[in-house]
Amino acid sequence: MKIAIISPGPFSVPPVKGSSVEHDIDEVSKMFGPEHQVTIYTRTCPTYPRSSFEEGRDIIRFPYKGPGPYLKRIIGDLKRRSPDVILVENRPNFVPALRRKFPSVPIYVNMHSHVYAAKWFISPEKMRHIVRLADGFITNSEYLRQHFIEKHRIPPDKVHAVHLGVDVTPYQLAKINFGVRNLRRKLGLRHDDRIMFYAGRLMRAKGVHVLLKAFRKVCEQDPKAKLIIVGGTGYGSNRMNPYVRYLHQLAKPLGDRVKFVNFIPSQEMPLYYQIGDIVATPSVWQEPFCRVNLEAMASGKPVITTPRGGIGEVVTHEDSGYVISPKEWEKELPRIWDELWSIPHLRNQMGKRALVRAKQFSWYATAQGYLQAFEKGADKRARVAAAYKKVG
Incomplete structure (x- = not known):
């Protein structure tokens, strides 16, 4: 499976200053295994080269000049890689642009907290639209999963609680x-x-x-x-x-x-x-x-x-x-x-x-939880495609 991970932008991956979201991306992506091709999109910083291949992952770094230009650069690179799944980290408002360019690719949103789905950041109407566009959401706790089900009326089978890990x-x-x-x-x-x-x-x-x-x-x-x-x-x-x-x-x-x-x-x-x-x-x-x-x-x-x-x-x-x-x-x-x-x-x-x-919270277990969610999305899309083909 070709997995593309889009970091939200404030810090680079691996994190230099300890940012939690970028730390999670770094740790879990190492555990997907050699059978998966992983590409991480993140921002440039003085510490790292523009792009690199690290621990089995392509890390592509773009200048961050606001979310729009940053996402546009990412989409341009994604087109030539043809990903099997796209994971957006903590920015549900990235989903509409990605869905327009990749209508048949499973898109997941990894919500690390409730903050970037709150109405001060994104309108309830737009969030409902994003819920329809996305194939699924990942949360780091069952508490947060229930929050998104109740607050944003996301179907329960679309939200997957996967605990974070620790080495x-x-x-x-x-x-x-x-x-x-x-x-x-x-x-x-x-x-x-x-x-x-x-x-x-x-x-x-x-x-x-x-x-x-x-x-x-x-x-x-x-x-x-x-x-x-x-x-x-x-x-x-x-x-x-x-x-x-x-x-x-x-x-x-x-x-x-x-x-x-x-x-x-x-x-x-x-x-x-x-x-x-x-x-x-x-x-x-x-x-x-x-x-x-x-x-x-x-x-x-x-x-x-x-x-x-x-x-x-x-x-x-x-x-x-x-x-x-x-x-x-x-x-x-x-x-x-x-x-x-x-x-x-x-x-x-x-x-x-x-x-x-x-010790019960390993990054390997976190990675497996993500992969299970991705496979569900891919299987569902395959079934829908087969049904349309049969009807046609």
């Missing part, structure tokens, strides 16, 4: 990396400090303010507790905005008990996860999936998270972590913290269960 190897190798000790020293951490760890963008939806307010309660009962916050306002961005200033104000009374670390590239994150004892993801919005939970679990760390969106499909309460409503964090976080440090071997046992759970 546990770099996260496990980081455990024996001597760089962990140096990193702790660099951050001013003592050997007996107890570290709560946050990784992600510094935005209200991620609930970092919820974590800071609850952590103040933890500090009242545990003088060894410290919080490390890794991330910036965006992928590769460390600019100060009103929300980040608010977070610093919340942390100020705690002094050196809270340490802010700027954005860290994804390839360095396995090492950073190892400085934490417990990882917190206090999301207050409906997370489609929340990759950080999976990365933390791949690192063998217990997770304290919220029941928002698709998180419950990954983290099991009181098994691989704790799933607590954001409203309960100020009350529950001190109790959970005390439990994790006072009960012998609890953190270690929960970390082991988290690792076992993470």
Whole structure:
């Protein structure tokens, strides 16, 4: 099967600055196997050549001067490749132009969140039109699948929930990396400090303010507790905005008990996860999936998270972590913290269960889920074509 993947444009593939969509494209496309020809369309950037052949994939890079010119360049190249299936990443509004040029090719839209189908980005009327044009949609959780079925009235058999994956190897190798000790020293951490760890963008939806307010309660009962916050306002961005200033104000009374670390590239994150004892993801919005939970679990760390969106499909309460409503964090976080440090071997046992759970989410399984969806679309189109031929 000749598979064409269209990246939305803001970053290149493989990602230089850790963008999640481009990261997913890179990882899953490696797992389609040599029997499939994979072409990835993405934007140019100073780090990579204009186009290249990497790990069994043709990666074609075009300048990004807005979605229209970018898609036009992609369509021009697609015509000479005659793909068997086209996968559009996170941009449903690309579908009409692609369908006009490729009327018989199965077209799928991989929706990484609800954002680019929201009415502020695309009108409900246009979205309904796109639903008719596309052969199917892929989501990264059952929660998001149900959202698209209910919100956009997509037929259930047209939406496929396929969980994202994780490669546990770099996260496990980081455990024996001597760089962990140096990193702790660099951050001013003592050997007996107890570290709560946050990784992600510094935005209200991620609930970092919820974590800071609850952590103040933890500090009242545990003088060894410290919080490390890794991330910036965006992928590769460390600019100060009103929300980040608010977070610093919340942390100020705690002094050196809270340490802010700027954005860290994804390839360095396995090492950073190892400085934490417990990882917190206090999301207050409906997370489609929340990759950080999976990365933390791949690192063998217990997770304290919220029941928002698709998180419950990954983290099991009181098994691989704790799933607590954001409203309960100020009350529950001190109790959970005390439990994790006072009960012998609890953190270690929960970390082991988290690792076992993470291993169930492989990129190979993700790729197989995509291929199954593509094959359904191709089979359906073949049946329709055969029926028209028979009638004719």
